[in-house]
Amino acid sequence: MNEIINGFGNALLPINLLAALLSVATGIFIGSLPGLSAAMGVALLIPLTFGMGTSTGLIVLAGVYCGAVFGGSISAILIHTPGTSSAAATALDGYQLTLKGKAKKALNTAVISSFGGAMISAVALYLFAPPLAKLALKFGPAENFWLSIFGLTIIAGVSSKSVVKGLISGALGLALSTIGMDPMSGRGRFTGGSPYLLDGLPFTATLIGLFSMSQVFILAEKKLKKMAKSVIKEGDDEGLTIKEFKMILPTILRSGVIGSVVGILPGAGGTIAAFIGYDTAKKMSKNKSEFGKGSIEGIAGPEAANNAVTGGSLIPTLTLGIPGNSVTAVLMGGLIIKGLQPGPDLFTVHGTTTYTFFAGFIIVNIFMLILGLFGSRHFAKIAKVPNSILIPIIFALSVIGSYAIKNSLNDVFLMFAFGIVGYFIKKFGLNAAAIVLALIIGPIGEEGLRRIILMYPDDYMGQLVSSPISIVLISISALSLISPIVLNIIESRKEKR
Amino acid sequence: MQKNNEYILSGVFVVISAIYGLSILKLPTEDTLYPKFVLFLLIVLTIVSFFQTYFSDDNEKAEGLFKDFNVKQFGTVLTVGIIYIALINIIGYFVSTSIFMLSLLILLKNSKKTSIIVTIVFAVFLYLVFKMFLGVPLPSGKLF
Numbered sequence: 078m079n080e081i082i083n084g085f086g087n088a089l090l091p092i093n094l095l096a097a098l099l100s101v102a103t104g105i106f107i108g109s110l111p112g113l114s115a116a117m118g119v120a121l122l123i124p125l126t127f128g129m130g131t132s133t134g135l136i137v138l139a140g141v142y143c144g145a146v147f148g149g150s151i152s153a154i155l156i157h158t159p160g161t162s163s164a165a166a167t168a169l170d171g172y173q174l175t176l177k178g179k180a181k182k183a184l185n186t187a188v189i190s191s192f193g194g195a196m197i198s199a200v201a202l203y204l205f206a207p208p209l210a211k212l213a214l215k216f217g218p219a220e221n222f223w224l225s226i227f228g229l230t231i232i233a234g235v236s237s238k239s240v241v242k243g244l245i246s247g248a249l250g251l252a253l254s255t256i257g258m259d260p261m262s263g264r265g266r267f268t269g270g271s272p273y274l275l276d277g278l279p280f281t282a283t284l285i286g287l288f289s290m291s292q293v294f295i296l297a298e299k300k301l302k303k304m305a306k307s308v309i310k311e312g313d314d315e316g317l318t319i320k321e322f323k324m325i326l327p328t329i330l331r332s333g334v335i336g337s338v339v340g341i342l343p344g345a346g347g348t349i350a351a352f353i354g355y356d357t358a359k360k361m362s363k364n365k366s367e368f369g370k371g372s373i374e375g376i377a378g379p380e381a382a383n384n385a386v387t388g389g390s391l392i393p394t395l396t397l398g399i400p401g402n403s404v405t406a407v408l409m410g411g412l413i414i415k416g417l418q419p420g421p422d423l424f425t426v427h428g429t430t431t432y433t434f435f436a437g438f439i440i441v442n443i444f445m446l447i448l449g450l451f452g453s454r455h456f457a458k459i460a461k462v463p464n465s466i467l468i469p470i471i472f473a474l475s476v477i478g479s480y481a482i483k484n485s486l487n488d489v490f491l492m493f494a495f496g497i498v499g500y501f502i503k504k505f506g507l508n509a510a511a512i513v514l515a516l517i518i519g520p521i522g523e524e525g526l527r528r529i530i531l532m533y534p535d536d537y538m539g540q541l542v543s544s545p546i547s548i549v550l551i552s553i554s555a556l557s558l559i560s561p562i563v564l565n566i567i568e569s570r571k572e573k574r
Numbered sequence: 575m576q577k578n579n580e581y582i583l584s585g586v587f588v589v590i591s592a593i594y595g596l597s598i599l600k601l602p603t604e605d606t607l608y609p610k611f612v613l614f615l616l617i618v619l620t621i622v623s624f625f626q627t628y629f630s631d632d633n634e635k636a637e638g639l640f641k642d643f644n645v646k647q648f649g650t651v652l653t654v655g656i657i658y659i660a661l662i663n664i665i666g667y668f669v670s671t672s673i674f675m676l677s678l679l680i681l682l683k684n685s686k687k688t689s690i691i692v693t694i695v696f697a698v699f700l701y702l703v704f705k706m707f708l709g710v711p712l713p714s715g716k717l718f
Binding site: 125128244255294299523526 | 616644651
């Protein structure tokens with residue numbers, strides 16, 4: 078309990094408050110620009126957090142994450158183009174309200190629901206993260222091996238359109254993770270004789286390449302267009318009334334819980350949560366016919382859900398080291414660079430930092446609420462930066478970001494190479510997040526496997542499946558592989574009918 | 575069309591698996607167990623993806639991957655970008671970044687006024703954030 082209160086004390090330090098405010102504003106801006114994703118923003122900002130204290134740096138990353146998820150709804154509501162994919166469901170009813178001259182009402186609903194969803198997920202974060210981290214104490218080498226296998230199977234299931242493509246992306250990531258020193262013998266492998274790669278692929282440079290630089294190429298190949306104009310009408314300044322707030326409150330609570338749960342499930346993400354939130358809101362609503370024509374419940378449903386995913390998705394990331402989506406995968410990279418290994422240590426040895434981060438998560442969302450209520454329109458104005466200006470800016474930021482970590486131009490070359498790789502990954506429908514995930518958890522699995530073989534050379538197969546936790550992990554890995562295939566079959570049968 | 579792309583992808587993974595497999599041969603035997611496991615995964619998944627394409631219906635969306643590909647614009651960004659990265663070592667970060675920003679902004683058909691303003695604002699921003707606030711040493715070139 079003391080640590081929780083201390084965490085708030087630390088998070089309220091002026092430097093942390095300033096970091097929270099600026100990072101949320103940056104996040105909202107990035108999120109509201111169609112074409113820029115939350116993962117891209119977090120990847121670009123990791124190098125910026127280097128000069129900061131650990132907690133401050135983490136608050137910045139959380140701020141960008143939460144801000145970007147909400148920011149996506151601004152362009153969804155005003156120009157019918159979701160800034161991030163998780164805001165796609167918000168566009169359905171949000172844009173209809175804008176057309177009716179109720180843009181302000183729609184934006185207010187979005188930010189209040191986002192805040193509500195995030196708060197519910199914060200409760201889940203405080204309640205479930207510490208006990209889950211304790212469970213991680215019981216993990217030995219065999220469990221770690223299966224945990225990494227589990228981590229790879231889940232992302233395959235929901236990530237890409239095809240399970241095989243998700244898995245093959247993961248396998249590619251595993252192969253990349255073996256570059257560098259052998260964890261047991263210390264001999265270099267797959268480095269092509271270069272001492273530069275002995276420590277493995279430089280993580281941040283790889284991330285920036287895969288998520289930010291690749292986006293430059295994606296933006297560059299399409300004909301540049303002028304951004305769509307928003308159609309805010311004159312005199313559109315009617316906010317959300319108390320009566321309306323009471324009406325959407327049950328939806329916010331429900332979607333908040335849905336989003337938190339979906340967030341905890343690794344592999345699922347904001348987009349899925351938002352659509353489930355929208356669907357449930359519609360099913361439970363008294364005014365079903367309003368949906369699709371500008372229902373505020375139709376905004377509250379997806380918005381509370383996608384922002385609840387932020388807190389929920391931090392739970393498996395911080396406790397088991399399995400980031401459920403691309404943003405948390407990138408965020409976890411930031412954690413590791415800061416010297417924080419996910420798991421029980423975060424809640425004991427590094428307790429102060431972790432609880433400061435949790436408190437920061439809440440503060441970040443309070444700033445998001447304030448900025449959203451009073452500044453959404455201004456964000457909408459800035460959000461019209463055309464791609465012809467974004468391309469050079471993201472390019473130059475990727476260069477400085479990858480350089481800043483180790484002051485190495487080699488990292489810049491590598492980042493650029495991964496930008497091209499990332500471009501083809503997107504083009505061929507592979508999954509960059511699965512690759513990053515494999516890069517992170519590959520070494521954990523490898524070490525687990527090698528240890529087991531070293532300890533029990535004659536009976537390593539038996540040892541791998543000896544503990545109950547291992548068996549549970551094997552079962553849920555199998556389940557997460559089979560379930561998307563089964564769901565696909567059920568869906569295609571439904572369609573045939 | 576769609577199918578062809580998938581075959582290309584399978585081909586790329588055959589090449590990746592082959593390079594990875596050949597590199598494993600160079601390692602001492604006691605270090606090869608885990609890489610062999612990864613290679614096994616790569617090969618199995620490549621075969622699965624090949625057959626998945628082979629047995630799939632081709633009448634899905636016959637949409638090319640590079641349908642809206644704007645060669646000139648893409649080439650411009652790539653070329654200017656490569657020159658930029660190569661120049662950092664010679665003329666230093668600030669000068670090369672400013673030249674890069676200005677030329678690419680103009681080449682992407684922004685007005686001259688906008689291009690100059692964005693370049694200056696961006697340079698000042700970088701200087702303040704990286705040099706003053708974070709104290710990150712920026713690449714200096716041989717000339718500057």
